[in-house]
Amino acid sequence: MSAHTLYETRSYTDELAGNPHLDDLLLTLRLADAADEITTARFGAMDLHVETKPDNTPVSDADRATERAIRDILAKERPDDAIYGEELGRSESTGRRWIIDPIDGTKNYVRGVPVWATLIGLQEGDDLVVGVVSAPWLHTRWFALRDGGAYMGRGPEAATRIHVSKVAKVEDASMSMSSLTGWRDRGDRDKLIALTDSMWRLRGFGDFWSYMLVAQGAVDAAAEPELDLYDMAALVPIVTEAGGRFTDLDGNPGPWGGCALASNGLLHEAILKAL
Structure with a gap:
């Protein structure tokens, strides 16, 4: 190398x-x-x-x-x-x-x-x-x-x-997300802001890129409140085969819930709880 x-x-x-x-x-x-x-x-x-x-x-x-x-x-x-x-x-x-x-x-x-x-x-x-x-x-x-x-x-x-990161604490984590509008419509924008305020870093890489950065270990978590199946299906095997976890915002695995949270797995439950 x-x-x-x-x-x-x-x-x-x-x-x-x-x-x-x-x-x-x-x-x-x-x-x-x-x-x-x-x-x-x-x-x-x-x-x-x-x-x-x-x-x-x-x-x-x-x-x-x-x-x-x-x-x-x-x-x-x-x-x-x-x-x-x-x-x-x-x-x-x-x-x-x-x-x-x-x-x-x-x-x-x-x-x-x-x-x-x-x-x-x-x-x-x-x-x-x-x-x-x-x-x-x-x-x-x-x-x-x-x-x-x-x-x-x-x-x-x-x-x-590629492999996901090993960051295990929310305060050390880097998260990527899209716009805040969907989170407002969902009623979770204040929770999201409180969560990201407690994190090391927040960036809006957006769309597919957020999830691919999770898979390659450059970002620790990514989430979006409104998605279709075609937005997520290709992402799921990449994130999970890289050692990560991909669910909807209620914790149900896969791309079936109309929303997404992807993480390195170590942070997943803490983020779900915060949201």
Whole structure:
């Protein structure tokens, strides 16, 4: 490992060869490659077309083109699997379901802020077994597969295994969050402010990035009060395979509760209690 490199990069191909979810991971990485090609080409484009959806959130032509490209590949490679996407339709699970956010951070994307990513998760039964978060403008990709670990890198052939932090006290913790508006609407804003006032550090990295920083041990906790399944599905296996914990704000595991708390696990109960 270079003295100038924080993380060691090496091949994990042999170690993951026997994992039953490896083929799905490799396909998901291909989907992310196709997404990156579209999103990077349209980022900052003068002719980017942006509309406002009924929920008052923006959607661009890049969002729709990216999800369409992912769906086209899945139609060939996994024709029997269901798909739950942000822009082009949401199906109930048929046992296996791909959960897609073509551009997480669209408000950043349309304003030229380079913090956005494509999120792709694979659900089998009630479990999230593969997750890929690809943020090409940050030159970073995170991925995980069940019982196989969490990583940063383009794929298993050259990756860095990541782990959550070991910070065990709230007063020593760093937390990331999004805006305060949703917390106000939930009625928990005063509790959140009291909690973060007791912490070492608060920063608003926002969206997917907060959770990926938890997974790689750079941040100790992240939370948001209002999320959809496509915002979270890809994040769950990455956080949990990195040794962390991912629940809703009532402590129920997984991405099913419409909100999220991710942590290194050591801080989780204390944060839940405070909120």
